[in-house]
Amino acid sequence: MNTELERKKILPLLIKFSIPSTIAVLINIIYNITDRYFIGQNVGRDGIGALAIIFPVTIIIGGIGMFFAIGGASAAGIKLGEKDKVGAEKVLGTTIFWIIIIGLSLTGLILLNLTSILEMLGASKNNIGYAYTYYAYIIPTLVLQLVFMSLNAFIRTEGNPMLSMKINLFGAVLNTILDYILIVRFGMGIKGAAIGTAIAGVVPAIIQLHHFFRSDIITLKLKNIRPNLEVMMGISKIGIGSFLNQFLNGISVYIMNIKLNYYGGDLAIAAVGIVATSRNFINTSFIGFNQGRQPILSYNYGAKKFDRVKETFILSTKITFTIALILVFIVVGNSDTIARFFVNDEKLIEFTGHAIRLNLFMMVSTALYLSGTNYFQSVGKGKKTTQLLTIRLVVLTIPLIYILPIFWGLNGVWLAFPISDTIAAVVAMYFMKEEFKEMKSKPLVQSTLL
Numbered sequence: 001m002n003t004e005l006e007r008k009k010i011l012p013l014l015i016k017f018s019i020p021s022t023i024a025v026l027i028n029i030i031y032n033i034t035d036r037y038f039i040g041q042n043v044g045r046d047g048i049g050a051l052a053i054i055f056p057v058t059i060i061i062g063g064i065g066m067f068f069a070i071g072g073a074s075a076a077g078i079k080l081g082e083k084d085k086v087g088a089e090k091v092l093g094t095t096i097f098w099i100i101i102i103g104l105s106l107t108g109l110i111l112l113n114l115t116s117i118l119e120m121l122g123a124s125k126n127n128i129g130y131a132y133t134y135y136a137y138i139i140p141t142l143v144l145q146l147v148f149m150s151l152n153a154f155i156r157t158e159g160n161p162m163l164s165m166k167i168n169l170f171g172a173v174l175n176t177i178l179d180y181i182l183i184v185r186f187g188m189g190i191k192g193a194a195i196g197t198a199i200a201g202v203v204p205a206i207i208q209l210h211h212f213f214r215s216d217i218i219t220l221k222l223k224n225i226r227p228n229l230e231v232m233m234g235i236s237k238i239g240i241g242s243f244l245n246q247f248l249n250g251i252s253v254y255i256m257n258i259k260l261n262y263y264g265g266d267l268a269i270a271a272v273g274i275v276a277t278s279r280n281f282i283n284t285s286f287i288g289f290n291q292g293r294q295p296i297l298s299y300n301y302g303a304k305k306f307d308r309v310k311e312t313f314i315l316s317t318k319i320t321f322t323i324a325l326i327l328v329f330i331v332v333g334n335s336d337t338i339a340r341f342f343v344n345d346e347k348l349i350e351f352t353g354h355a356i357r358l359n360l361f362m363m364v365s366t367a368l369y370l371s372g373t374n375y376f377q378s379v380g381k382g383k384k385t386t387q388l389l390t391i392r393l394v395v396l397t398i399p400l401i402y403i404l405p406i407f408w409g410l411n412g413v414w415l416a417f418p419i420s421d422t423i424a425a426v427v428a429m430y431f432m433k434e435e436f437k438e439m440k441s442k443p444l445v446q447s448t449l450l
Contacts, residue, residue: 004016004159005081005159005295005296005299005300006299006300006303006305006308010296010308010311010312010315011315013296013312014289014292014293014296014312014315014316014319016161017156017161017292017293017295017296018161018288018289018291018292018293018316018319019161019288019292020161020162020164020165020292021156021161021164021165021288021289021291021292022284022287022288022289022292023165023168023169023288024152024161024164024165024168024169024288024291025168025283025284025287025288025291026281026284026288027165027168027169027171027172028168028172029277029280029281029284030172030175030176033277033281034172034175034176034179035051035175035179035193035196035197036048036051036273036274036277036342037341037342038179038180038183038184038193039051039183039189039190039193040342040343041342041343041344042183042184042189043130043189043190044343044345045266045267045270045343045345045348046126046127046130046266046270047127047130047189047190048270048273048274048342048343049124049126049127049130049266049269049270049273050123050127050128050130050131050134050190051131051134051273052257052269052270052272052273052276053118053121053122053123053127053128053131053257053269054118054121054131054134054135055253055257055272055273055276056121056250056251056253056254056257057110057117057121057135057250059246059247059249059250059253060246060247060250061106061142061145061146062149062246063242063243063244063245063246063247063249063250064102064103064106064146064243064246065145065146065148065149065150066149066239066242066243066245066246067235067236067239067240067242067243068095068098068099068146068149068150068235068239069149069150069151069152069153069154069239069242070153070238070239070241070242070294070374070377070378071235071236071237071238071239071240071242071377071382072091072092072094072095072150072153072154072235072239073150073153073154073156073157073294073295073298074157074238074239074294074298074377074378074379074380075091075231075234075235075238075380076088076091076092076154076157076218077157077294077295077298077299077302077378078298078299078301078302078379078380079091079302080157080217080218080298080299080302081298081299081300081301081302081303082302082303085217085218088157088218089218089219089220089221089224090224090228090231091231091234091235092154092212092218092219092220092224093220093221093223093224093225093226093228094224094225094226094227094228094231094232094235095150095154095235096147096220096225097225097226097227097228098227098232099143099146099147099150100143101227102146103142103143103145103146104143106142107139107140107142107143110135110139110142111136111139111140114132114135114136114139115128115132118131118132118135121254121257122254122257122258122261122269124261124266124269126266127266127269130189130190133190133191133194134190134191134193134194135194136194137191137194137195137198138194138197138198140198141198141201141202144201144202144205144206145198145201145202145205147205147208147209148171148201148202148204148205148208151205151208151209151212152164152167152168152208153291153294154212154218155167155208155211156291156292156294156295157218157294157295157298158215158217158218159217159295161292163211167204167207167208168204170203170204170207171200171201171203171204172200174196174199174200174203174204175196175197175199175200178192178195178196178199178200179192179193179196179197181196182195182196183196236382237380237382237383238377238380238382239377239382240382240386241373241376241377241382241384241385241386241388241389242377242385244386244389244390245373245385245389245393248389248390248393248394248398249393251393251398252393252397252398252401253276255398255401255402256272256401256413256416257269257272259401259402259405259413260272260410260413263405263409263410263413264351264410267347267348267351268351268355268410270343270348270352271339271348271351271352271355272355274338274339274342274343274352274356275352275355275356275359275360275414277342278331278335278338278356278360279359279360279363281327281331282324282327282328282331282360282363282366283363283366283370286320286321286323286324286366286367286370286371287370289316289319289320289323290316290320290370290371290374291374292316293312293313293316293374293378294374294377294378296308296312297309297312297313297375297378297379298378298379298380300312301378301379301380306439309379309439310436310439313371313375313432316371317367317368317371320367320371321364321367321368324363324364324366324367325364327363328360328361328362328363328364331356331360332356332357332360332361335352335353335354335356335357336349336350336353338352338353338356339352339353339356355414358411358414358415358418359414359415359417359418360418361418362418362419362421362422363418363421365418365421365422365424365425366421366425367425368425368428368429369388369392369421369424369425369428371428372388372425372428372429372431372432373385373388373389373428375432375435376388376431376435384431384435387431388424388427388428388431391423391424391427392420392421392424393420396419396420396423396424397416397417397420400415400416400419400420401413401416404416404419
């Protein structure tokens with residue numbers, strides 16, 4: 001693995017790491033699509049609305065997973081680049097320890113306050129029961145759900161992207177089968193969707209843990225599963241940007257839901273669930289490539305091969321921009337068809353198609369923005385990531401959600417994200433320009449291409 005990351009040509013490396021990673025991210029989207037499809041077809045508008053109501057909390061939970069996935073895996077990758085295998089193993093053990101502590105604490109907090117949380121999120125009398133049922137079955141498995149979210153990044157850091165993809169694929173297939181059996185055959189409705197999703201997260205997490213207890217590259221040792229504060233500080237410096245990004249995204253989605261409910265009622269709340277799924281589908285292109293290139297960036301930055309770091313960023317960004325452009329054209333051009341896939345409600349289909357066109361037409365900007373933030377996370381510069389996400393969400397998105405509806409009503413709510421992402425992308429590319437200037441002042445370690 002060391003020889004490949006240090007010397008092999010960048011394009012073949014990106015193909016090897018990023019295609020399986022992109023497929024793995026796409027598989028994760030299948031989790032959401034599967035639940036929304038079966039719930040939309042068998043429960044209806046209120047079931048879809050329930051998933052939208054709990055989405056802000058789901059995003060924040062995902063942020064904790066991303067905190068450990070990006071922070072831990074990048075820190076471990078840098079250690080491997082420095083030829084410090086013991087250090088990489090300490091990162092893994094510390095990650096598992098804090099996942100257990102944070103996961104158990106969050107489980108108790110949510111379960112003890114679930115009704116209050118749902119009411120605060122704006123649940124209506126029509127969908128609060130569905131939302132409560134879904135989370136009551138998901139949250140008890142939260143620790144292993146976080147393990148599942150986090151450890152695939154470590155598997156990629158080991159240089160094994162295909163295994164990461166296979167584990168994700170197994171979970172998605174299991175979730176689809178369980179959804180069909182529990183929702184369609186047994187008529188369990190949203191409870192069946194929750195049980196299927198919970199099991200499909202727990203089983204792959206157990207497989208991942210088994211893998212790392214036996215791994216020769218980064219071995220999970222019981223002696224390292226402890227509160228190593230020094231290592232945790234290193235993880236936090238890199239991963240805090242990912243968590244804050246998800247946390248602030250959750251806040252912005254919460255505010256967006258409030259505004260959508262004010263201007264469009266339950267119809268708008270149901271639509272935003274489908275819009276979010278469509279957005280996540282487009283995200284797979286650049287999120288997958290970003291995750292795939294992370295081991296390449298982290299390792300070579302740790303090895304001080306800055307020429308390869310720069311080449312990796314530029315090439316991967318060009319690829320993701322092109323793919324994002326194609327996907328935006330497909331999704332926006334077929335927005336009504338996409339809405340019809342989830343529901344049979346013609347009024348909701350028309351409403352959602354219009355929302356998709358307004359909300360997603362500038363997602364190529366999102367590709368550029370996320371390429372920049374992922375780079376700084378991969379090379380251990382979490383402060384830059386924090387600055388970028390603060391500009392995007394605190395300075396731009398949240399204020400725009402309040403300001404634009406004053407002039408354009410409901411359309412203004414949908415337009416807040418594309419406008420803020422476009423401005424944030426320009427800022428991110430400026431940051432990268434300055435980063436490349438800084439690299440010129442650093443000594444390069446030239447590499448021999450295979």
